[in-house]
Amino acid sequence: MSRSLKKEAILNTAEALFYDHGFHAVGLKQIINESNVATMTLYNHFSSKEHLIEEILKNRESQYWSYLNSSVEEESHDPFLEIVEAHVKWLNDKGKKGCMFLRAIEEFNGTNNEIESIARNHKNKVLGHLRDLGQKKGYSNYEDIAFQIAVLLEGATSMAEIVGAQQAGNQALCMVETLLQAWRS
Amino acid sequence: MSRSLKKEAILNTAEALFYDHGFHAVGLKQIINESNVATMTLYNHFSSKEHLIEEILKNRESQYWSYLNSSVEEESHDPFLEIVEAHVKWLNDKGKKGCMFLRAIEEFNGTNNEIESIARNHKNKVLGHLRDLGQKKGYSNYEDIAFQIAVLLEGATSMAEIVGAQQAGNQALCMVETLLQAWRS
DNA sequence: TATTTAATAGAAAGAACGTTCTATTTAAAT
DNA sequence: ATTTAAATAGAACGTTCTTTCTATTAAATA
Numbered sequence: 275m276s277r278s279l280k281k282e283a284i285l286n287t288a289e290a291l292f293y294d295h296g297f298h299a300v301g302l303k304q305i306i307n308e309s310n311v312a313t314m315t316l317y318n319h320f321s322s323k324e325h326l327i328e329e330i331l332k333n334r335e336s337q338y339w340s341y342l343n344s345s346v347e348e349e350s351h352d353p354f355l356e357i358v359e360a361h362v363k364w365l366n367d368k369g370k371k372g373c374m375f376l377r378a379i380e381e382f383n384g385t386n387n388e389i390e391s392i393a394r395n396h397k398n399k400v401l402g403h404l405r406d407l408g409q410k411k412g413y414s415n416y417e418d419i420a421f422q423i424a425v426l427l428e429g430a431t432s433m434a435e436i437v438g439a440q441q442a443g444n445q446a447l448c449m450v451e452t453l454l455q456a457w458r459s
Numbered sequence: 460m461s462r463s464l465k466k467e468a469i470l471n472t473a474e475a476l477f478y479d480h481g482f483h484a485v486g487l488k489q490i491i492n493e494s495n496v497a498t499m500t501l502y503n504h505f506s507s508k509e510h511l512i513e514e515i516l517k518n519r520e521s522q523y524w525s526y527l528n529s530s531v532e533e534e535s536h537d538p539f540l541e542i543v544e545a546h547v548k549w550l551n552d553k554g555k556k557g558c559m560f561l562r563a564i565e566e567f568n569g570t571n572n573e574i575e576s577i578a579r580n581h582k583n584k585v586l587g588h589l590r591d592l593g594q595k596k597g598y599s600n601y602e603d604i605a606f607q608i609a610v611l612l613e614g615a616t617s618m619a620e621i622v623g624a625q626q627a628g629n630q631a632l633c634m635v636e637t638l639l640q641a642w643r644s
Numbered sequence: 645t646a647t648t649t650a651a652t653a654g655a656a657a658g659a660a661c662g663t664t665c666t667a668t669t670t671a672a673a674t
Numbered sequence: 675a676t677t678t679a680a681a682t683a684g685a686a687c688g689t690t691c692t693t694t695c696t697a698t699t700a701a702a703t704a
Contacts, residue, residue, distance in 0.1 A: 280650095280651080294568070294569075295565075295566065295568070295569075295570070296481065296483055296565060296566045298481055298483035298484040299483040299566055299570075301690075301691060301692080302691080302692065302693085303690080303691080303692090311651080311652090312651060312652045312653060312654090313652095313653085313654085313693085313694090314650095314651075314652075314653095314694090314695090315650080315651055315652075317692095317693075317694080318650075318651080322692080322693080323691095323692065323693090371565060371568075372561060372565055373617065376557060376617060376620060377562075377565065379620060380480075380481060380556060380557055380562065380620070381480065381481045381484055383479070383480070383556075384479075384480075385480070385484075394621070397621045398621070401621070401622075418630065418633065421618070421622065421626065421627075421630040422630050422633065422634050424614075424618055424621075425611065425614035425615060425618050425627065425630050425631055425634065426610065426614055426634075427614070428613070428614040428617035428618050429609075429610035429611055429612070429613040429614025429615075429617070430610060430614075431617070432558065432561055432610075432613035432614070432616070432617055433606070433609055433610050433613050435561060435564060435565070436579070436582045436583070436586070436609075437586075437606065441606065442606075442610065445603065445606040445607045445610050446610055448603065448607065449607050449610065449611075449634075449638065452637075452638055452641045453634065453637055453638070455641070456637045456640070456641055465681085486660070486661060486662080487661080487662065487663085488660080488661080488662090496681085496682090497681060497682045497683060497684085498663085498664090498682090498683080498684080499664085499665090499680090499681070499682075499683090500680085500681060500682075502662095502663075502664080503680080503681080507662080507663080508661095508662065508663090
């Protein structure tokens with residue numbers, strides 16, 4: 275098993291465990307056991323638990339963007355609908371237990387600035403992306419529209435924890451359709 | 460300082476700390492220090508950290524309902540609008556850092572069934588309340604409408620962490636108005 | 645083949661965790 | 675005034691935490 279495969283195993287196991295139970299609730303021992311590596315193998319790849327968390331968040335962010343970008347075409351007719359659809363796909367695949375970035379903010383605010391920044395920057399980048407889409411589509415109130423779509427995305431993520439990704443996603447899609455129609459008229 | 464004042468101090472301090480940093484991230488030592496009680500005073504009132512968490516969640520649930528009930532009149536003309544307004548008031552007063560119930564579910568799912576149940580039951584009760592309101596208002600698709608209002612509420616809670624309760628609340632209110640208009644026509 | 649590099653298991657460190665114990669002081673009840 | 679009960683500070687317990695160390699084995703490179 276090559277070096278990078280070990281690192282990959284650690285990242286995958288740790289991401290799953292942190293996502294399922296929280297950053298502070300999961301110990302390195304469990305991560306080491308479940309990813310079948312030695313303690314020092316983890317510490318050779320990541321200098322501390324918190325640096326491991328940073329790398330997991332960066333990975334997860336790029337995964338999320340690949341969901342958004344693969345589903346939303348350039349010059350799409352309905353970019354917001356496609357964004358919500360892509361987000362729902364993400365929820366089905368990797369988002370059934372809430373938003374890992376919000377949880378990072380919640381668990382590390384005031385105690386680890388780097389982790390908090392990674393998470394906050396991600397959220398602000400999504401907001402900026404929505405704003406760009408709205409502006410490109412010619413909405414004069416693109417600022418408000420971006421916030422509102424963001425509320426829908428975050429709401430769907432949270433509701434997926436309670437009623438499942440399917441139900442939460444469908445309702446969010448239904449709402450964005452209604453809103454788009456209202457905004458056009 | 461009487462016995463029940465001590466208990467109250469512990470509950471308030473612990474609620475604030477758990478809400479700010481998470482259940483696993485905050486130790487009893489900090490709670491004991493910041494609420495100015497002795498270790499055994501805490502253990503005389505609460506048999507364990509997790510029982511303390513249970514009581515905090517139950518308290519918080521009743522606080523949330525008092526926000527909802529005080530703002531929503533019987534036979535209101537626009538109960539959904541009032542629900543969202545009450546929720547936004549809650550966010551401004553006690554909800555700037557996400558939903559404590561969702562976080563309880565996330566941190567204790569699979570490891571503490573009692574805590575998880577308290578949180579899940581609360582969320583389902585809110586959903587049931589929304590359904591009742593929709594049905595009473597005569598919406599035939601009250602089931603879907605309840606889910607959709609819930610998505611708005613949860614979305615506003617999450618967005619409050621990123622852009623503040625004011626902005627998040629305003630956008631959620633704006634959306635519910637648009638949706639209500641669409642549902643009526 | 646010889647040499648360097650990675651990965652291993654597991655012990656050990658030292659701090660922090662939840663919880664219990666002890667001995668003392670304060671307050672209430674008789 | 676005497677007894678009973680509560681609350682106190684803080685030590686202590688056993689466990690777990692993150693991190694480091696050691697000594698050994700496996701892989702890759704030269």
